Amino acid sequence: MIHTLNSRVNPAAEEQTDLGIQLAFGATSRPVTDYREHVRKLIGERISPLIPASERERRFPREAVAALGSAGVFHERWSGGIHGDLGRAVVLAEEMGRAGLGGIGIGVGLHLEAATSLLRGFGSTAYAEEVLGQALAGDSVCCVATSEQHVGSDLSAVETSLTEEGDHWRVRGEKWFVSPGAAADFALVLCRGGQGPAIVVVPRAGLTPVQRWATTGMRSLETVRLRVDARVPDDAVLVRPGSGLAAAGQGLMYERLALAAQVLGALDLASVLAITHLKRRKQFGSPLYRHQALRLRMADLHSRILVARRGLYATVAEVSAGGGASASDAAALKVTVARLGERVTSECAHIFGGRGYVEDQTPLERLWRDLKVGRLGGGSDEMMWELVAAGFRPDHELYEAWVAT
Template sequence: MAAVEQFGAEGAVPQRSPYFSEEHEALRAQVRRFVETEIKPHALAWEEAGFVPREVLQRMGELGFFGIRYPAEYGGSEMDTLATVVLAEELGRSTFSGVAITALVHTDMASVHVFNAGSTAQRERYMPDIIAGKAICAVAVTEPDAGSDVKGIRTTARREGDSYVLNGAKMFITNGVYGDLYCVAAKTDLSAKPSQSVSIFLVEKGTPGFKVSRALDKYGWRSSDTAELVFEECRIPAENLLGQEGRGFYAIMRNFQNERTVIGAMAIGEAQAAIDLTLDYVRTRKAFGAPLWDKQAIRQKLAMLAAKVEAGRQLVYHAAWMDAQGMEATREVSMVKALCGELVNEVMYACVQFHGGMGFMRESTIERMARDARVQSIGGGATEVMLEEVAKRL
């Protein structure tokens, strides 16, 4: 791995899937080590603060986590979709999904627009700092009245000479408060078909007319900063257009494939961590004179959940492999998002139940994990939308 620092043999993780190479497994061991030593000991404080400290994100950049799929010329490692899945799954296993989504929005939901649609000049200007964790990205598509319905956005960008002027508002924007670079979707031609009216623009923090209206107080993902953004006569250079005018909808749809695979992998990591945590608990917690593990109903429920998680994991891996092979995988990726978003919530519900009263306490890890998981069936494409995508392809 060009930019990925290696760990010693003691961090090795047994290879468990034919989808992954030794390089993938070395990355898995590295991310798992980082989670244990640099996330878990400190992340409760980040939950209270409402954001992940910049030095932590820069450390992730130094380790190569932010450049996994990008070219070496910008500091990347030139790996594939399966490597992204490794990162997302292991960050999901951290039990701190707010940290995971902070990193994954930067790597796989926002910066990809800079790389995929950016000009040579834009890439050279921004990509090195993005990969190094010095410039944190956000993607601003969702609005108060437009989530999965991207065509319904109302933010506009009008051309005036050598500038575009943005007006509108964005909602639920991860990395919105402390981000540096925003990929903003806006309509540039209100007379065009909805799919041909959207463009994407780069807006830097501090641009006049752009402000963070408020930081949002969330049910879960507490350590990820989330914001409402406002653009009022925000003037940016015309060169800040990403790609071609009117092609933004297609760029967003293209990257939804990547985003949904990543969210699925993250959900599987969360579900596995919850099962592991609950197994430890039921083997030591006694009720009616014996460990809970001795109750057949509990053992069998956990066994079935483990089977479902393994099935979901293999679907994630297969969809990622298809994408890495350049195969059409919209159906499989939509299945991943629908299945894993629902499955992680099924797992969390049962694991909270098996923790009893302790599962309802804020001091309990499983309580935080259950809150974090709830959004997995909403963000990145609600389950209902994903099932319609699958149904179209049956």
């Protein structure tokens, strides 16, 4: 069941939480509440109506990128310093989640956060700058192609080749799970040159979708297996061989933060619907809300969502203030929120009883399917925990003081 209206949380509560993200907005930015209302209206009018056909046809709508780009949303997101305006990135992602955009929202996020961040951060040639301009204007759809058949999380093992051909380069290989691969005008391809991994901007002419994956959820994301065979100019080599992995990590950080924000937005939609259902639905002569077990279950879920959102806002505000960008922090947020997403949508669907398991009765079944990808996209749970664990530092002095040896 798909509607084109965004969920509306309690206005007073929304205003209070927006204070937490205001610090991440640029000094000359409009207030966060104004910006949120702006993107909410834009999504409701221009993008939400695209959901039914996109889900039915398993097609990513280029119109979504065009609508946001032409409205200046992408330019606003990447205005300012090295990280652009992270406050805008979070609010936009949240509102796409609240609108139940699913694969459309994730595709926009991959275009804006993963691909555009790499173009903006490493593009120093006229070719890259032209592609960046098209991406920000919404005239072109961009994606990032990293995974391969035998290469999942270990990106250092990519086999897609980058070889010199005179004054040009040849890129050859096959990428798996590329989103939104079939709709992309440009793919930022992680490949292997003589000195190690590199990233090359490959135009649509060199990209051939060879399989459209029939994914369980995120059906409008249009995830494909992509054959890459292109001869590109030297200007198209965005990141030189040997530096590709470090650059890809930067794009992944932005992708993970945006993914966490979009999941939290979707959880607002799910929880508001479930809470409202508890107060409207009567059984045995009284609303379901009168049953302590049900309302306490929702209180628990609401509390977890609140704490996760405050954690995301605090991290983004710290990064925006110059506190540094931590891959470990982004990984911790992403994995925690993704796992929370599965639990919340499952419980909210359960609150609706049989209707929660039927596609054309509530959006809960689709949200449940869609949010599973959060535990895989941008890195699996296990990879995220490895990044977190890599940041552990022992305190031997403290240990000696407290533990008998």
